[in-house]
Amino acid sequence: MDIPSFDGWTCPLPLKNYPTIVMGHGAGGKMMNDLIRHLFAADFHNDLLAQLGDSTALELSAFRDQRLAFSTDSFVVSPLFFPGGDIGELAVNGTVNDLAMSGAMPLFLSAGFILEEGLEMETLGRISASMARACEIAGVQIAAGDTKVVERGHGDGVYINTTGIGVIPAGVDIAPTNARPGDLIIVSGTLGDHGIAIMSVREGLGFESEIKSDTAPLNGMVAEMLQVKGGHKGTPIHCLRDATRGGLSAVLNELAVASNVGIEFEEEKVPVRPAVNAACEMLGLDPFYIANEGKLVAFVLETVAEEILAVMRNNEHGKNAVIIGRVTDEHPGLVVARTMIGGSRVVDLPAGELLPRIC
């Protein structure tokens, strides 16, 4: 199985007596202190965590008059390690991306761990190291943390909540209600990779070697996109959404309803890897409904759409970006896909479960 490779993980000496997590690691005493100090604080080391307070004081006066972005996400993905990533990296990138989707520069994350008794210390160590690396890449700091332990059979190894704070640059006004007829719709790359990567490894479908999760931080690309100016409101980017649970169809449906506009896109323009398409056909799934963890959908002013597209294609996380459709004043609230042969169909919000525990 093509799981991510790690440098050899070395157990910190004070934790050597505990090959696995036990209930005491969550009980507020010396064992919990050891775990936090020698594992998490060592991996996430920064001056903020060194405050050791019940809460962490953040200095944001450099950003006075700017709005904050605030977002939370719990991660329960199964398995914990999958082709292209792991729950730790996902937990960092997921919240970084949610912040970036309001145009914010992500700054601080909290990390809340719910550990299951019996979790191997090495597994936790690798996840913690992966989070630290992802934070470094995304340029964020873990500024607050919490650890709880539940009995065997009441968790699944580790669940992670990350909650993030970012700063929204002055003049940026990106919101689900901002789509306007005429806006063009860009997707930043191939869809369905994350969901199919998870399904493949979970169900033993044998696609693992071909399909990797696309988990990636998108804040850098968003910052570049925001440099493109245009429109009377200052920013020509009206809506941004990362296409996670529910995939492209959930994003388009939510924005169509929130902005009370219609959406039309051309099916064959949506980039999907051949291997993902093949897996979807075999599983009876529609790639438009599959979760992504490193792809965004942007609704932008028509006049600068090509310029924004060029900026995206210049970024490693947007090199396959493409315009797939447009916003219309017809059929408000509805998302319509046009097919190559001239037909059209309504793309509805998925009802319930497609792929459980995908993130």
Place this chain on the structure above:
Amino acid sequence: MDIPSFDGWTCPLPLKNYPTIVMGHGAGGKMMNDLIRHLFAADFHNDLLAQLGDSTALELSAFRDQRLAFSTDSFVVSPLFFPGGDIGELAVNGTVNDLAMSGAMPLFLSAGFILEEGLEMETLGRISASMARACEIAGVQIAAGDTKVVERGHGDGVYINTTGIGVIPAGVDIAPTNARPGDLIIVSGTLGDHGIAIMSVREGLGFESEIKSDTAPLNGMVAEMLQVKGGHKGTPIHCLRDATRGGLSAVLNELAVASNVGIEFEEEKVPVRPAVNAACEMLGLDPFYIANEGKLVAFVLETVAEEILAVMRNNEHGKNAVIIGRVTDEHPGLVVARTMIGGSRVVDLPAGELLPRIC
């Protein structure tokens, strides 16, 4: 059993088809939207959640130049309802209190739910309503949320992460490293109530009628305490800590180490309810190690300690406040309890598990 009483809970009509949580409630489609819209958004309704974005934009320019406080806590308490409270109220008060312990005015919370398949919708409904009520009492808003569902046998009904943002008033400088020899140590009321309330109901010990959790928001009392002026640094309150996991002994040990000072207190001055004392004796537990959810420990300048004490006693959450000891420059890092008969003992940090899943 004396569990908290609720008004009759009425299931919102669009959720009637789901007496219990199913996997689809976490899958990003229509079912999840229904749950969020008709349960959580209805209970927590505010303009912030109405933004419906991947992240929520917060306007904090009224607090320019003030530092932010940031804190996270996951709640895995078992059982979900207990004498004096429930997991929802605890999740709000817990993070509100962590913010207040840096002197901050709590403003915004996120709420991340990990629901177990099969959880009764009514149970979730009562917890959600309880959170909403607790937010109203504490004066905070839930500004961001997330819902995940895990399969039966991988959770325990519901786990809740709350992460909070508060604003630290200018001039306030409260930190674990700020304790100074001569500071007096105040506890805000009786200790051990929460932990013993949970233990009683979980183990069927029959103390339930007497002992209730002390879960309460302490931010109001802290704001009043901060009105007392004194000392050259502007604020005479040097350290604040709520005595949760690990109880009084964890707080005193952590502050003694962080500030590199010694701590002495008189055992018999620590207020403990007779019923809690009796339960502790029966269970072989030390009330100084038991978790509280509505009690704080304050290290304050000696000259204004009585004034701060009076302010606390005037508040419903501090009416049993008492000075229990002082900070010394002897035995740095050590906590020593003096007994009535003139003896003394070192009160160490608890090692590991005392009472699992107490919060």
